[in-house]
Amino acid sequence: MNLSHFHSLSSSSTIFIFLSIFTLLHHKTNGATCHPDDEAGLLGFKSGIKSDPSGLLKSWIPGTDCCKNWTGVECHFDQNRVMNIYLTGQTTTKPETTLSGTISPTISKIKLLTGLYLLDLKHISGNFPTSLFNLPNLTYIYIQNNNLSGRIPENIGNLAQLDVLSLTGNRLTGPIPSSISQLTQLTQLKLGNNLLTGTVPESLKNLVNLTFLSLQGNQLQGTIPNFFSSFTNLRTLELSRNKFSGNIPISISTLAPKLMYLELGHNSLSGKIPDFLGKFRALDTLDLSWNKFTGTVPGSFKNLTKIFNLDLSNNLLVDPFPEMNVKGIESLDLSNNRFNLGKIPKWVASSPIIYSLRLANCGIKMKIEDFKPSETYFYDFIDVSGNEISGSAIGLLNRTEYLVGFWGAGNKLRFDLEGLRLGQRFKYLDLSRNSVFGKVPKSVVGLQKLNVSYNHLCGQLPQSKFPASSFVGNDCLCGSPLPPCKKSGV
The missing domain is CATH 3.80.10.10 (Ribonuclease Inhibitor)
Structure with missing residues (x-):
């Protein structure tokens, strides 16, 4: 092909594509209203919704273009027929959306419907809508996280064209x-x-x-x-x-x-x-x-x-646990078996991306200072309760701003609790049944759950919402919710 012929072909192709797009856009903009059957089907669906507190369906107005203006309605590319209904309760711009009501049988009027997506709306109720059996093009059914009840219809097999049933x-x-x-x-x-x-x-x-x-x-x-x-x-x-x-x-x-x-x-x-x-x-x-x-x-x-x-x-499960060759584990839980691991495995410590480590009651006998993870940045959860771990957890817990919870109950940990820096994300701390000493710092008020019972803590408790069971069994803690401190001033 010579260059002039290529340019000629390219130019005519461009004109053809432009004219096609123009024709399509012209067709869509002139299609001022829904196909009558689709509009009836959609408005019937809306009438089955008894509560729409966030106004998800407020744009569904009779006589307007459902393909362009109605939230959650998608039409076929080359015609003004409804292809998908996509309504979701998960939005980033406003509080979670809910719809209450049932799926109206008039949805069967939307004959070219390919996909029905009703996701996380919470209160769509009633039985599985058997009216969907009358939609020959329906390929995707996602009715997820709602409130449908009753049985899945015995004749569900009639929807033989389905690609997804969720x-x-x-x-x-x-x-x-x-x-x-x-x-x-x-x-x-x-x-x-x-x-x-x-x-x-x-x-x-x-x-x-x-x-x-x-x-x-x-x-x-x-x-x-x-x-x-x-x-x-x-x-x-x-x-x-x-x-x-x-x-x-x-x-x-x-x-x-x-x-x-x-x-x-x-x-x-x-x-x-x-x-x-x-x-x-x-x-x-x-x-x-x-x-x-x-x-x-x-x-x-x-x-x-x-x-x-x-x-x-x-x-x-019992020993021995195999040496893994995993490149980077994100979440590991071996808790509550009959393992005697002795130490936290090296392949765990070397993972650069781990965020959840749960090794409760795994027969670990080591100093916590000897656990030296190559990366603590991603850690969210660490549970090593019910082992024989000694030493100070401060070095480990103060290394990351992102820790959400640490469970170390029933070990031999010994350190000054006031040395613990509780970051903004920190929500759960259980150090019960250890040898932790010092005072309870004011920073614990930001936690959701706390248990420091049966340690060697002393002094007046900061004002908090935690029950007495969070603090019992210490040397000399006092103040609400425990008995008041003596005036001579502990």
Whole structure:
């Protein structure tokens, strides 16, 4: 192609694009009103809303252009037909938005609706809106963190075109309908934080396109189905906070190449932690907390080099704990097992990004001064209670302005409490059952929770909201909420 021909082609292409944009804009600006069916559907939805304290829907005025002027309404690019309804309670410019009411069946008039997003509105109530079955183009349903109740309809499988079904954070009851297995186009199924009961239908294995499966925070029971070899694209599996029992099924091992989030905490799972979990090289988060796992943590965990969040707390696990090769852990919780770690592991201290370290009752016997993290800037939470840690915590706690909470109860810590600098973010401090001495500084009034009971503190307490139980068992503390100080003046 010679240069003049290129310029000619480029110029004509530019003119064509300009004319197309002009035509589109002209078409949109002249479309002064909604399509009649869409307007009726939207105004019907508004009529089902009984309370709108922040005026989220005040722009929904009959006879005006819903595509341009109505909050939360998005239209198809090339026509004045409504494509998405997007209403959210999370805003940065004003207090949280809420809507109270039900989803009107007139929403079925919006025939080209592709996505329904009702997020964090808190008080959208009633049953699942079966009128959505009459919307042939509906692909995305997000009715999250509202107040839907009743059962998920048995015929939910009729919405065969769905890509996402998210009903997280409602009050839905009853079993998971087996017809959900007919939604074979689904990439995300989120039914977490409801009141669902029964077992997980074996037929869910038909949802072979899933990348995200969340059933957490329900009352589901029985064993976790052994059907995960069907889910070759799954990246997130959330089954925490249910009543599942039995072992971790072997088919979960097939998820190793891609799975990033595996959350099985707060169930009644038992047996040993399977060795195959060490093959999950892409794993970001592993939560096995609050179960009944026994035995040792597999040595294969040294292969979890990318893991950021590891929670094995509140099980029956025993030594030895494997030496990890993690590059930088953000959150670690090994509390309340049967470990005798001796010291805080070096791979923990070397992490440059850790913000939460919880090692309560882990058999740690060391001077706290010997814990020398390479970076304390990001620390938010440190819980080392119930160990045999001695020395002064001042050096560690005064190194960061960002610490929110420190729990060191039931150790052998000994230092002057007045030397502790409590930054503005500091909200939780538990030093009970140690050998801390000195006076209680006035800066504790900025805390939300405080417990310095059973130490060697003395002197008059500063005015605070804390109960007597926060201060009992010391040498000579006095003043409200404890008995008044003697006039001779402690």
